[in-house]
Amino acid sequence: MDTRESPRLPANSSPLRLTVMRTxxxxxxxxxxxxxxxxxxxxxxxxxxxxxxxxLGAAAIIAPIFLYPTYMTAHRLRQANATILRQARRDxxxxxxxxxxxxxxxxxxxxxxxxxxxxxxxFLDLDHFKHVNDSLGHDFGNDLLVNVAQCLNAALSGxxxxxxxxxxxxxxxxxxxxxxxxAKDLVAxxxxxxxxxxxxxxRQVHVDLTIGTxxxxxxxxxxxxxxxxxxxxxxxxxxxxxxxxxxTPELSRDVERMRELEAALPAALDLAQFFVLYQPIVDxxxxxxxxxxxxxxxxxxxxxxxxxxxxxxxxxxxxxxxIAIGEWVLxxxxxxxxxxxxxxxxxxxxxxxxxxxxxxxxxxxxxxGETGLPARRLTLxxxxxxxxxxxxxxxxxxxxxxxxxxxxxxxxxxAGFCGLNYxxxxxxxxxxxxxxxxxxxxxxxxxxxxxxxxxxxxRGNHICIVTEGIDDPRKEQLVCENRxxxxxxxYLYHHPMHAEDLPRVLNPLRAxxxxxxxxxxxxxxxxxx
Ligand code: C2E
Ligand code: MG
Ligand code: MG
Numbered sequence: 001m002d003t004r005e006s007p008r009l010p011a012n013s014s015p016l017r018l019t020v021m022r023t024x025x026x027x028x029x030x031x032x033x034x035x036x037x038x039x040x041x042x043x044x045x046x047x048x049x050x051x052x053x054x055x056l057g058a059a060a061i062i063a064p065i066f067l068y069p070t071y072m073t074a075h076r077l078r079q080a081n082a083t084i085l086r087q088a089r090r091d092x093x094x095x096x097x098x099x100x101x102x103x104x105x106x107x108x109x110x111x112x113x114x115x116x117x118x119x120x121x122x123f124l125d126l127d128h129f130k131h132v133n134d135s136l137g138h139d140f141g142n143d144l145l146v147n148v149a150q151c152l153n154a155a156l157s158g159x160x161x162x163x164x165x166x167x168x169x170x171x172x173x174x175x176x177x178x179x180x181x182x183a184k185d186l187v188a189x190x191x192x193x194x195x196x197x198x199x200x201x202x203r204q205v206h207v208d209l210t211i212g213t214x215x216x217x218x219x220x221x222x223x224x225x226x227x228x229x230x231x232x233x234x235x236x237x238x239x240x241x242x243x244x245x246x247x248t249p250e251l252s253r254d255v256e257r258m259r260e261l262e263a264a265l266p267a268a269l270d271l272a273q274f275f276v277l278y279q280p281i282v283d284x285x286x287x288x289x290x291x292x293x294x295x296x297x298x299x300x301x302x303x304x305x306x307x308x309x310x311x312x313x314x315x316x317x318x319x320x321x322x323i324a325i326g327e328w329v330l331x332x333x334x335x336x337x338x339x340x341x342x343x344x345x346x347x348x349x350x351x352x353x354x355x356x357x358x359x360x361x362x363x364x365x366x367x368x369g370e371t372g373l374p375a376r377r378l379t380l381x382x383x384x385x386x387x388x389x390x391x392x393x394x395x396x397x398x399x400x401x402x403x404x405x406x407x408x409x410x411x412x413x414x415a416g417f418c419g420l421n422y423x424x425x426x427x428x429x430x431x432x433x434x435x436x437x438x439x440x441x442x443x444x445x446x447x448x449x450x451x452x453x454x455x456x457x458x459r460g461n462h463i464c465i466v467t468e469g470i471d472d473p474r475k476e477q478l479v480c481e482n483r484x485x486x487x488x489x490x491y492l493y494h495h496p497m498h499a500e501d502l503p504r505v506l507n508p509l510r511a512x513x514x515x516x517x518x519x520x521x522x523x524x525x526x527x528x529x
Contacts, residue, residue, distance in 0.1 A: 018073055022066050029066075030059035091164040093142055094149035102163035102171055106223035109175065110216060119216040120183035122172040122190060123230035124152075125238070127208045129168035134391075140201060148194050148207060155193030160186060171227065176215065180246055187211050187244045195243075210237045211244040219247045261307070261315040269324055273300055276332050277496035280505055281347070281466060281489045284480055290506060291487055292345040292379065295333035296496045297325070313351065322351045323358045330363065334371040334378060336499045341506060347379040347409060352386035356393065361400045368404075375405030379430065383411050387426065398426055409466070413437070414454070423461060431458045433485070435469025441484075442475055448482075455484045473519060492518060 033055065089101035097105065109119050126148065133141040145168065152162045152170060160174040172190060176182045195208045212234025214220060219229045229247040232255060237245035268274060277296045283289040299307040316322035330348050337346035354360050368375055380401065386394060387410070398408060409430035410423075414437035423431070433451065440447035458465050467479050470490030479485040494505060 018070050022070050026059055026063050026066050029062055030055045033058035033062075094146050094164050096149050096153065096170070097161070097163040099163070099165055102161075102165065102173070103223040103227075105161050105163070105173055106226060109173065110221065110223070118176045118218075119226070120174040120176045120186065121214050121216070121226045121230045122174065122183070122187060123165070123212040123214075123227065123234045124170040124172065124190065124194075124209050125211075125234055126168040127210060132205060136203070136205070140203075143200050144198060144205065144207065147198050147200065151194045151196075152190065155189060156186075159189075165227075171230070180215065183213050183215055183246070184244075187213060191243065208243070210234055210242070212237055212247065213244065214247040258315050258318075261312050262319050264301075265312065265316050265319060265321045265325075268299060269321070269328060271302075273302070274298065274325065274328065275300065276329055276336075276499070278333075278336070278346075278499060278502055279489060279496040280494040280502075281487050282493050284485045284488050287476070287488060287493060290344065290494075292347055293337070293340075293502065294347040294381070294489065294496075295329055295336075295349070297329050297349075309349075317351050317353045320353065320357065322353050326351055326354045327358075327363055327367070331367045331371065334367050334373040336502075337377055338371050338373045340502065342377075344506065345377045345379055345407070346373075347381050349381045349383075349411065350386075352383065355382070355386055355397055361397060361404070364401060364406060365404065368406075376407065379407040379409050381409045381411040381432065384413070384415075391426065395426060402427060412468075414451075423457065423463065428463060430464045430466055430487075432466045432468055432489075435490075438467050438469050438475060438479065442472075442478060448478075451484055452482055455482075 089097055089104075091098040106119065106121065126145075129141065129144075132144060145164075149162070149164060149170070152172070156162050156172060160172045163171045163173070165171045172186070174183065174186050190211060191209065197204050197206050212230045212232065214226050214229035214233060216226055220226045229251075232251040233245045233247040236251050236254075237243065275298050277298055278293045279296055280290040281292045281294060283291050297309045297313070299309075299312050301307060313322065316325055330350075333346045333348045337344065340346075350360065354363075364375075364378070364380070367373075368378065382398075402408060407429040408427070409432055410426075410428050411432045412434045413431050415434035431454075433454070437447065437451055441451040442448075455465050464486045465484065466487040466489055467485040468489045470476050470479070470488045470492050472492065475490075476488065476492060479488070497505070
């Protein structure tokens with residue numbers, strides 16, 4: 001379908017004005033003809049009815065000649081309107097129905113008799129499409145979207161209605177007999193059709209997608225409600241690292257909870273509801289030796305409940321309050337670290353929002369100046385999300401921080417999409433391997449080989465490797481015997497603790513006691529491959 005066809009409107013596009021003008025012209029002409037006829041032959045048939053008949057007869061003969069252009073104009077207008085309407089319902093890039101056509105389709109199907117059979121709405125999102133756009137260019141990204149649209153259309157035509165929602169998001173509407181299994185079957189068909197390798201402009205890219213599903217009438221009864229429910233299911237799937245998820249009412253409660261947190265966050269800093277815990281990180285060759293400490297933020301609500309940063313940091317990022325909160329954590333951690341033995345460094349987690357929406361370089365410089373902590377004793381932990389967002393924007397910021405003497409760590413490595421090529425793009429000092437990867441390597445040989453390979457590459461680039469989540473002596477054995485880690489972090493050594501408890505573990509003799517106690521308490525029960 002040629003979606004670039006543009007409607008051509010006639011020069012004079014007011015049909016009412018045209019019709020009135022032409023009708024008046026016909027009437028005047030008919031009157032003139034009637035008058036002439038009256039003069040010529042009226043002496044023989046001098047009656048009013050004769051005049052009227054003659055006038056009407058003349059008008060009838062002449063009217064089509066005059067009204068024909070009016071008819072043609074109206075016809076062309078109708079065609080142009082139809083084209084405009086068609087285009088208003090089509091997505092320009094892919095030619096698929098767009099959001100308006102989609103809502104109309106869902107509304108019509110819900111209203112029709114078929115609605116009693118149920119309607120599944122599948123919300124599709126291409127994984128890491130932004131990364132494709134950033135690295136291969138927008139034209140490539142557009143062509144990829146067109147290809148994905150074609151694959152979806154070909155696989156689903158006759159079975160479901162496919163629309164492009166926005167950007168890299170598509171929606172599939174499927175009539176179902178009311179069973180979730182039927183909807184799940186189609187999810188498998190969608191994935192089979194679109195989640196695959198694409199060959200474009202001499203390149204091969206792999207596309208994966210995440211799908212959220214909502215079913216009417218169980219989950220919602222309006223187009224907006226269904227789309228929102230399916231989108232929530234999609235976000236839930238993404239958050240949990242799943243390829244697909246079906247909506248449940250708890251997801252709406254999660255959103256409600258997120259809104260509550262967002263509303264309470266701005267005042268929390270002023271009300272001193274935040275505090276920082278510190279988790280020691282140890283030397284892999286000598287686990288009694290603490291090399292550094294990670295600052296981990298906590299939020300205590302007025303009723304005493306503790307909220308995990310994993311829950312409130314995303315809310316703070318969404319509202320931007322993470323900038324003020326992050327500054328406070330940085331100042332607090334640097335102030336504490338300045339009082340610890342000189343060999344101990346502190347790691348502070350920094351949100352991508354702080355990098356992109358605040359002057360992090362100026363903030364770090366000011367905080368180091370105010371607390372007197374040497375820059376080399378501060379490590380900033382950045383996540384892969386920051387790198388994926390915009391490496392080009394990030395590069396000069398990271399360069400300024402390193403020039404200042406601050407160290408950089410790439411956090412949660414392996415938990416998401418982070419590829420090894422990021423090690424090439426940005427200069428980092430530490431690689432923090434996520435707990436999930438360590439856990440997988442413990443059970444699965446393939447993951448173990450990947451982890452070992454990553455460690456070798458990092459070591460070859462003089463990057464220190466920290467493995468997180470070491471909470472079992474056999475995990476320690478696995479990473480130490482295979483020389484995977486330089487430093488270790490986990491409950492096996494130390495839980496996050498209050499600043500006032502740190503001197504106890506920073507003292508080596510006390511630390512050895514503590515370690516022996518923890519080892520004895522660690523329960524066996526996991527099988528090493
Ligand atoms: P992270 O930076 O990867 O921090 C490590 C998390 O793993 C911490 O969870 C820590 O308590 C936990 N952990 C450490 N050892 C073990 C172990 O052996 N087993 C298990 N199961 N967990 C272990 P926490 O404190 O809940 O922090 C979660 C995440 O929240 C952090 O992950 C970090 O991404 C974020 N976060 C924490 N504090 C801040 C902050 O001040 N700013 C920002 N932007 N994010 C923060
Ligand atoms: Mg961290
Ligand atoms: Mg981490």
